[in-house]
Amino acid sequence: MSHANLPDPIAADPAGADPTGASPAREPEVWDSLIVGGGPAGLTAAIYLARFHRRALVVDKGDGRMQLIPVSHNHAGYPDGVAGGALLERMRDQARQYGATLRRGEVAGLRPDGDGFVADTDAGPVRARTVLLATGVVNHRPPIDDDAHMDAVSRGLLRYCPICDAFEQTGKRIGILGGDTHGLAEALFLRSYSRDIVLLGLASVTLTPDEQAQADAAGIRVVTVPVSSFDFTDEVRLTLDDGSDVIVDTLYAGLGSTTRNDLGRALGTALCDNQCFLTDDQQRTNVPGIYAAGDAVEGLDQISYAMGTAARAAVAIHNDLRDKDGQTLD
């Protein structure tokens, strides 16, 4: 096999990434990869792809879960913790430094186009040979307005991820909002951090006799009267339908989440339980040329997992393109 198609690693590609690391002189007509989502998954893929001298474009709406993290204490390498926004900024700088293009906006649609895909973005159509879906998930929120929600999350009064931050809640009064099997599972998980655990719901909590027995055995208090209002002024005050209050130090929302899978779903990507993207062990979906990483794929919803799956996706994208272009060993 001749390698006549191999890019010259010395000459700058006028239509794309510059191997010297500078930003592209102008945008290519067809990107090697369009990355939808600029959270830790999308940005990790952008860093890797840019360092493979690939023309990578990230389009990001900027409302991801990482942005919400006040301080993460479980992300390796930051013994004093790191704010989600600060980590994102560092990753953006790193991606740009190697020549990735980052754009704020939304990818509203995606369809096949010749050998690749065309995406509808706010800035017009974007053509790409491959697409990485790093779109994440949206947590279902308690019924409070956006400002109150942001404030409660930033002050650690409202939380979404026991794996991430329950350690800091050790010994405190912990509430779990999600009065179903999922809520009870989360309450049992949190029981190893505190004796003072209370399970509540937006509707009246109904557990099976077996579940109630497990809750009783673990010493978890189950409040069957629905929560009607939330006050995060100081501590967390939950007012119930009967007018009584439950006060906790922190409240975990265990209300489930929705995967942002519309773009893949429209192309026919396989989903797990109609939610997360199903991929092979290289992050390829069942639609050739479409890859997925991060929270949007089945697995652990963590920064490290988002980064790991994205690194794997970027390597697969690069190698699949090399293969297509006759640049791999026969």
Ligand SMILES: Cc1cc2nc3c(=O)[nH]c(=O)nc-3n(C[C@H](O)[C@H](O)[C@H](O)COP(=O)(O)OP(=O)(O)OC[C@H]3O[C@@H](n4cnc5c(N)ncnc54)[C@H](O)[C@@H]3O)c2cc1C
């Ligand atoms: C309050 C909170 C605290 C957390 N704490 C920790 C922690 O301490 N440690 C830890 O490991 N994890 C933590 N997590 C989980 C962590 O944030 C996620 O696992 C991680 O952000 C997933 O990365 P991602 O790139 O897959 O998705 P996200 O970070 O959610 O990013 C997805 C991006 O895709 C964009 N997007 C979606 N659809 C489109 C579209 N059509 N067009 C353009 N852009 C689009 C979104 O705007 C978003 O910017 C926490 C989560 C929350 C909510």
